[in-house]
Amino acid sequence: MRKVVKKQVLLQGNEACVEGALMAGCRFYAGYPITPATEIMEIMAEKMPETGGVFIQMEDEIASLGAVIGASLAGMKSMTATSGPGFSLMQEHIGFAGMAEVPCVIVDVMRAGPSTGLPTQLSQGDVMQARWGTHGDHPIIVLAPSSVYEFFELTVQAFNLSERYRTPVILLVDEVVAHMREGVILPAKNSLEIEERPHPTVPPEWYIPYADPGTGVPPMPAFGDGYRYHVTGLYHDVRGYPTVRTDEVEPLIHRLFTKISKDFDRLQWFDAFETEDARVTVIAYGCVARAAHRAVRQAREKGLKVGLIKLKILWPFMRRTISGILANSQKVLVPELNVGQISREVKRVNESRCEVVTLNKVDGTPIKPAEILQKLGEIYS
Amino acid sequence: MNKVEIYRGWCKKCDICIAFCPQKVLEADEESYPTVVSPEKCTGCLLCEMRCPDFAIVVNKDEESRKETGPAAGK
Amino acid sequence: MRQTEHLVHKYLRSSKRFPHIWCAGCGIGIFMQALIRVIDQNEYSKDDIVLISGIGCSGRLPVYVDFNTLHTTHGRALTFATGIKLANPRLKVITVMGDGDAVAIGGNHFIHAARRNVEIASFVLNNSVYGMTGGQSSPTTPYGVITASAPYGNLEPDFDICRLAEAAGAVFVARATVYHTQLLDRLIDKALKKKGAAVVEVVSQCTTYAGHFLKLKSPVDMMKWQKNNSVTVEKAKQQSEAELEGKIVIGVLVDRERPSYHEQYQSLLAEKSKI
Numbered sequence: 133m134r135k136v137v138k139k140q141v142l143l144q145g146n147e148a149c150v151e152g153a154l155m156a157g158c159r160f161y162a163g164y165p166i167t168p169a170t171e172i173m174e175i176m177a178e179k180m181p182e183t184g185g186v187f188i189q190m191e192d193e194i195a196s197l198g199a200v201i202g203a204s205l206a207g208m209k210s211m212t213a214t215s216g217p218g219f220s221l222m223q224e225h226i227g228f229a230g231m232a233e234v235p236c237v238i239v240d241v242m243r244a245g246p247s248t249g250l251p252t253q254l255s256q257g258d259v260m261q262a263r264w265g266t267h268g269d270h271p272i273i274v275l276a277p278s279s280v281y282e283f284f285e286l287t288v289q290a291f292n293l294s295e296r297y298r299t300p301v302i303l304l305v306d307e308v309v310a311h312m313r314e315g316v317i318l319p320a321k322n323s324l325e326i327e328e329r330p331h332p333t334v335p336p337e338w339y340i341p342y343a344d345p346g347t348g349v350p351p352m353p354a355f356g357d358g359y360r361y362h363v364t365g366l367y368h369d370v371r372g373y374p375t376v377r378t379d380e381v382e383p384l385i386h387r388l389f390t391k392i393s394k395d396f397d398r399l400q401w402f403d404a405f406e407t408e409d410a411r412v413t414v415i416a417y418g419c420v421a422r423a424a425h426r427a428v429r430q431a432r433e434k435g436l437k438v439g440l441i442k443l444k445i446l447w448p449f450m451r452r453t454i455s456g457i458l459a460n461s462q463k464v465l466v467p468e469l470n471v472g473q474i475s476r477e478v479k480r481v482n483e484s485r486c487e488v489v490t491l492n493k494v495d496g497t498p499i500k501p502a503e504i505l506q507k508l509g510e511i512y513s
Numbered sequence: 514m515n516k517v518e519i520y521r522g523w524c525k526k527c528d529i530c531i532a533f534c535p536q537k538v539l540e541a542d543e544e545s546y547p548t549v550v551s552p553e554k555c556t557g558c559l560l561c562e563m564r565c566p567d568f569a570i571v572v573n574k575d576e577e578s579r580k581e582t583g584p585a586a587g588k
Numbered sequence: 589m590r591q592t593e594h595l596v597h598k599y600l601r602s603s604k605r606f607p608h609i610w611c612a613g614c615g616i617g618i619f620m621q622a623l624i625r626v627i628d629q630n631e632y633s634k635d636d637i638v639l640i641s642g643i644g645c646s647g648r649l650p651v652y653v654d655f656n657t658l659h660t661t662h663g664r665a666l667t668f669a670t671g672i673k674l675a676n677p678r679l680k681v682i683t684v685m686g687d688g689d690a691v692a693i694g695g696n697h698f699i700h701a702a703r704r705n706v707e708i709a710s711f712v713l714n715n716s717v718y719g720m721t722g723g724q725s726s727p728t729t730p731y732g733v734i735t736a737s738a739p740y741g742n743l744e745p746d747f748d749i750c751r752l753a754e755a756a757g758a759v760f761v762a763r764a765t766v767y768h769t770q771l772l773d774r775l776i777d778k779a780l781k782k783k784g785a786a787v788v789e790v791v792s793q794c795t796t797y798a799g800h801f802l803k804l805k806s807p808v809d810m811m812k813w814q815k816n817n818s819v820t821v822e823k824a825k826q827q828s829e830a831e832l833e834g835k836i837v838i839g840v841l842v843d844r845e846r847p848s849y850h851e852q853y854q855s856l857l858a859e860k861s862k863i
Contacts, residue, residue: 160671160674160675162670162671181853181856181857181859181860181861182860182861182862183861183862183863184857184861184863186674186675186853188670188671188674188849190667190670190700191696191697191700192696194664194667194697195664195667195670195696195697195700196667197667198660198661198664198667198668198670198671198697199667199668199670199671199674200671201668201671202640202658202667202668202669202670202671202672202675203671203672203674203675204671204675205658205668205671205672206638206671206672206675206676206679207675207676208675210671210675224661224664225661225664228660228661354676355638355656355658355672355676355679356635356636356638356656356676356678356679357635358635360634360635360654360655360656360657361656361657362601362650362651362657362658362659363657363658363659364651364658364659365659365660365661366659371603373603373604373651374648374651374659522606522607523606523607524607525607525611525612525613526612527612527613527795527806527807527808528613528806528807528808529613529807529808529811532808532811532812533767533808533811560769562594563618563621563622563625563769563770564618564766564767564769564811565617565618565621566610566612566613566614566615566616566617566618566621566807567607567608567617568594568596568597568600568606568617568621569607570594571593571594
């Protein structure tokens with residue numbers, strides 16, 4: 133038997149994202165140019181027609197996500213990509229997609245804000261906006277890759293989660309991961325599990341669009357399939373019709389949350405490094421996790437019992453995983469490229485069990501391994 | 514003869530049908546609902562039906578006028 | 589004994605409650621009936637129609653009819669419509685918007701949808717006011733009138749929606765009033781058949797909030813005003829700008845040919861697609 137040797141390819145993070153999207157079955161891209169996310173759009177402009185998909189450049193980011201939601205309602209796996217200012221504009225439609233339960237994937241390659249900020253330097257400042265940017269109570273799924281391969285892998289997973297739960301999924305990426313080039317070996321096309329949204333199994337006349345089938349995720353036909361139904365951003369009853377009835381409004385919002393929260397156990401995605409005997413644990417994500425990894429290695433060489441938890445899912449926050457870390461460490465260090473966003477969540481989950489130390493940088497430059505190493509030395513006892 | 518039917522349950526008494534009937538077939542009754550006062554004058558032009566914002570009027574046309582007028586005739 | 593049923597009943601959702609939410613004498617219902625009538629005449633399949641709205645009184649239209657219906661965000665109906673049409677060109681995509689919806693908050697999407705020429709039939713129900721929120725000025729509120737948000741008089745000139753659509757590149761632009769129902773039927777028919785971006789401005793009445801500033805007391809007065817102030821495109825050609833001041837020019841204003849976006853995209857796919 134001939135051995136198939138998979139070729140390593142040199143890919144930029146944004147290129148890997150496109151590869152992941154294509155493998156996941158994305159066939160619609162709408163976007164608006166913005167650095168440092170533009171490469172995704174430019175590559176999509178070339179690749180979509182080749183795969184029989186649709187690419188369109190819209191007039192702004194609001195329109196981009198509107199078109200993406202429309203295409204998804206018509207049955208296509210759809211995505212867009214943007215950066216801070218565009219992400220702000222998209223918040224309105226992120227809420228719509230959440231309320232109307234339309235699968236879609238949104239990439240936010242973060243840049244330093246607020247406003248036009250530092251175009252287009254490094255930041256992790258959109259963590260809380262990704263969680264709470266659109267108005268009203270809502271669940272959200274946010275993934276954060278820290279390498280080129282992970283950007284590929286998590287893009288595939290973003291589509292899978294968005295289809296599985298009928299919810300918008302955000303890929304929160306920092307500029308380093310988006311623009312860095314690494315050698316990666318992409319998996320064969322059929323080696324990955326690709327999920328599709330649940331489809332109705334009853335004839336159209338029996339179909340009740342927003343009735344809970346028990347999983348919390350109602351089946352979703354495409355417009356044109358013969359299942360004529362109503363989609364709205366208003367609170368709606370099981371038929372999709374607007375309602376203000378208290379006995380219909382509250383169950384809806386609770387279902388939107390529980391369809392995801394019931395699977396919290398499945399959504400603990402992290403990498404642990406040297407955590408078993410760690411007295412100090414670093415909690416990091418994105419490019420900062422790379423620096424932290426090196427710092428932890430160097431600290432271990434010096435005999436310090438330190439470890440690292442790299443978060444791949446930021447929201448819903450991995451309370452279970454982090455609680456375990458907090459219970460077993462004396463201290464945790466949360467380095468971030470913002471004034472402290474995930475560290476707030478860590479403190480919330482901590483409930484004063486151990487000391488939470490932060491290391492923040494907001495000047496548009498990366499946190500270096502040496503800075504984390506120094507901090508570890510300072511707080512280690 | 515054409516027959517104008519009014520669904521009072523859907524009617525909001527806006528008077529549009531009464532005001533614009535070319536033959537003055539309709540008038541407001543004591544409760545302000547439109548009511549047919551001169552059925553014989555109805556030519557089956559359908560304007561009352563077409564202009565009703567609440568889909569509360571149907572003109573049932575007799576066979577003769579059905580051939581001549583109505584929305585389908587202009588097709 | 590009923591001999592025939594109202595045509596509209598064939599298309600209303602039987603599970604929806606009626607009467608609908610609009611005020612007595614509101615023009616939206618008249619337009620809705622006309623749209624259904626034309627769809628019925630053309631024997632379009634309900635499964636193939638996607639009816640999309642934004643926010644406002646007009647936004648509530650789709651829920652009543654048994655098509656694929658989508659009630660989007662304020663001003664953004666055309667963005668969703670664009671995605672749907674490109675994702676499945678077989679579908680007949682129709683948007684219904686209000687004046688504030690289409691040309692204030694949705695102005696950007698309105699001009700680019702027209703420029704891009706995606707095959708979408710758009711109907712702008714222009715009642716010159718924000719009705720749902722209680723009678724504030726819209727981009728089509730006449731200059732000088734008093735509204736809930738212009739207690740000292742509106743300082744802004746009003747927009748000509750049709751000229752905007754024409755300048756932006758729509759291939760079919762027309763105007764009717766809800767008084768002129770037969771003309772409305774013909775224009776809806778043409779718009780639905782147009783291969784490209786079609787815009788029909790439907791002059792309508794908000795009897796609750798616009799009547800008072802137009803000094804018109806009832807829906808009947810407002811429709812009489814539509815009747816008396818309308819001039820057909822043909823007659824308007826013989827009149828001066830001054831004569832046409834304050835008049836509603838009705839009929840087909842633009843009907844031209846230009847390849848639509850999705851036709852061009854389909855050719856691109858035929859050339860580039862490797863699957």
